[in-house]
Amino acid sequence: MAERGSILLFTYRGIPVRIHWSFGLLLIWVWYTGMRHGMDWPAIGVLGLLILSLFACVVLHEFGHALTAKRFGINTKDIILSPIGGVARLNKIPEKPSQELLVALAGPAVNVVIAFLLGLIAWMLLPSGVQINGDSETAVFWIGNYIPLLFWMNLYLVLFNMIPAFPMDGGRVLRALLAWKMGRLKATTWAAGIGRGLAILFVVFAIWQEELFLGLIGLFVYFMASQELKMVKSEHLYRRFTAGEVTRSRFTLLSQDMLISEAIGFLQHSLETNFPLTEENGRIASYVKAQDLLKAQASGHSGLSVTFVARPVSGYVRQETALPDIFPFFQRDQQALLVVLDEQGSIKGILDRDQIDHVLYWSQRHGGFPPAAPPIVESQSL
Numbered sequence: 234m235a236e237r238g239s240i241l242l243f244t245y246r247g248i249p250v251r252i253h254w255s256f257g258l259l260l261i262w263v264w265y266t267g268m269r270h271g272m273d274w275p276a277i278g279v280l281g282l283l284i285l286s287l288f289a290c291v292v293l294h295e296f297g298h299a300l301t302a303k304r305f306g307i308n309t310k311d312i313i314l315s316p317i318g319g320v321a322r323l324n325k326i327p328e329k330p331s332q333e334l335l336v337a338l339a340g341p342a343v344n345v346v347i348a349f350l351l352g353l354i355a356w357m358l359l360p361s362g363v364q365i366n367g368d369s370e371t372a373v374f375w376i377g378n379y380i381p382l383l384f385w386m387n388l389y390l391v392l393f394n395m396i397p398a399f400p401m402d403g404g405r406v407l408r409a410l411l412a413w414k415m416g417r418l419k420a421t422t423w424a425a426g427i428g429r430g431l432a433i434l435f436v437v438f439a440i441w442q443e444e445l446f447l448g449l450i451g452l453f454v455y456f457m458a459s460q461e462l463k464m465v466k467s468e469h470l471y472r473r474f475t476a477g478e479v480t481r482s483r484f485t486l487l488s489q490d491m492l493i494s495e496a497i498g499f500l501q502h503s504l505e506t507n508f509p510l511t512e513e514n515g516r517i518a519s520y521v522k523a524q525d526l527l528k529a530q531a532s533g534h535s536g537l538s539v540t541f542v543a544r545p546v547s548g549y550v551r552q553e554t555a556l557p558d559i560f561p562f563f564q565r566d567q568q569a570l571l572v573v574l575d576e577q578g579s580i581k582g583i584l585d586r587d588q589i590d591h592v593l594y595w596s597q598r599h600g601g602f603p604p605a606a607p608p609i610v611e612s613q614s615l
Contacts, residue, residue, distance in 0.1 A: 239313055248299050248321075249311040250292060259284065259316040279376055286379075287386050288314055290347050294390070295321040297343035301336045302327065310565075320400070324561040330412040330420075337405035341394050344387045351384040398428030398454050399461040421465040428458035468557050476559055477552025479592040480573040480582030486511045487521065487539055494535040496526050507570050507585055510543055517580060519543040520570050546570050552581050556589070 239251035263284055267277035292312065299309040299321045310322040327333040355363045363381045395403040404424055411420035435451025438444070487496055487508045496508065500523050509520045525542040534541060547562045547569035553576075562569045563586050571584040 242314075245296070246300065246303070248296070248309045251311055251313045253313055253315040255316055256314055262316070275376075279379060283379065283382055283386065286383055287390070288319070290344060290383075290387055290390070291319040293347065294340040294343050294394075295319045297339035297341075298336055299323070301339035305329075305332045305336070307336075308561075325557070326405075328417065330409040330417075333405055333412070334409035337402045337409060340402050341391045344391045344394075348384050348387040348391070351380055351387065355380045355384060396431065397424065398431045398458060399425060400457040401454075404428050404458070404461070418465055418469045421462055425458040425462035428461075429455050432458065471556040471560075474556045474592070475552060476550050476554040476556065476571070476573050476584060477575070477581055479556065479589055480552070480584045481588045482582035484509065484583055486517075489519075489538065489540055489543075491539050492535070493526055493529050493537055493539055493541065496521065496539050497530055497535065500526065506587060507583070508539075509546070509570070509572075509583055510539060515580075517546060517572050517583075519545050520583075522568065544570075546572050548572075549574055550584075552576070559584070 239253045242250045242252055244250070260281065263281045264277060266272075267280055272280070291314065295312045299312065302309060302321075302323050305327055307327060308324045310324060312319060312321045323336075327336055352363055359377075359380065361381075363384045365378050365381050365385070394401050395406070397403040397407040399405070404427075407427065408417075408420045408424040411423055414420075415423070432451045432453075432455035435454065436448050439448030439451060485499060485505055485508055487499070487510050489510050489512065499505075499508065506523045507520050508523070509517045512518060519540070521539050521542050522544070525544075526539070529535065529537070529542050547566060549572045550559050552573055559571060562571060567586060569585065573581045573584050575581040
């Protein structure tokens with residue numbers, strides 16, 4: 234099963250683990266590195282085995298983040314492996330500094346445990362313990378050095394991840410510590426600034442040493458630190474709004490027995506893109522998209538009921554729900570439609586991503602909320 238260029242490997246505790254197609258480039262790099270350094274095929278095989286073993290440790294590292302986040306009620310969409318590492322895509326970042334600190338530390342803690350176990354095994358089974366023997370690449374990469382090499386690779390992974398720069402865990406640890414004193418936005422600003430400063434040093438050092446890979450890491454860190462700051466600034470803006478404040482309270486309702494050909498007529502006089510369907514009890518449980526109506530007409534299905542292209546609403550939210558708390562719906566489905574309920578549980582309006590973007594854009598440009606515009610054509614309206 235592929236999704237966005239990735240292939241599903243397995244699922245554990247409801248968390249899919251996927252591997253990106255570009256991971257194959259890493260295996261090519263292993264072969265190229267081995268050949269360039271004059272390594273024989275057994276040594277190249279051990280190097281490849283070590284890389285795959287390290288990525289198995291990376292998977293465990295990411296599960297450390299994901300399962301710790303789950304304890305705080307935060308689900309993980311998936312874990313994706315790429316040539317530069319792995320990432321657990323949480324539905325949201327913990328807002329409490331204590332929770333973010335624990336989630337960030339959980340990953341490196343897993344590698345510390347792995348290194349401890351490998352060190353214990355090496356001490357019990359190998360005469361030289363975790364010492365790496367060999368004076369050439371071919372001599373180093375032999376199966377007798379497998380456990381010591383994996384031991385040190387896990388320790389290096391811990392040290393690298395604790396660099397105080399996004400997206401490394403150290404950047405999140407730094408943000409969590411700063412947030413206790415100065416709040417999330419200011420803490421992110423400081424942490425992102427430190428991360429970008431370190432990224433510039435990486436690039437300068439890479440140019441000096443002619444290390445292309447280190448330079449790419451520096452550019453990546455700089456970009457991710459900037460993206461993290463941008464995301465938190467946006468989230469800070471979103472926190473000013475609730476679902477009830479941005480909902481579309483005037484909209485066109487279509488009945489379930491309406492034909493697609495009849496619904497098409499509404500598109501000619503309305504700018505709406507989503508049309509909720511009303512049931513006999515007045516409940517809204519599904520909706521149709523304008524693009525689906527047009528596709529159905531083009532396919533010769535205009536004589537069928539609109540339920541032929543209906544989609545279930547993605548959820549019901551209370552009007553007092555903070556805007557960032559409903560974003561997981563749109564992370565799962567960018568085209569989601571939500572029904573917003575008032576304090577009595579009655580329908581206050583509907584909410585989709587276009588409406589949220591419209592309100593936020595208006596707020597940033599003009600301040601306040603945009604004027605409520607009724608639908609140009611009404612079948613029924615609330």
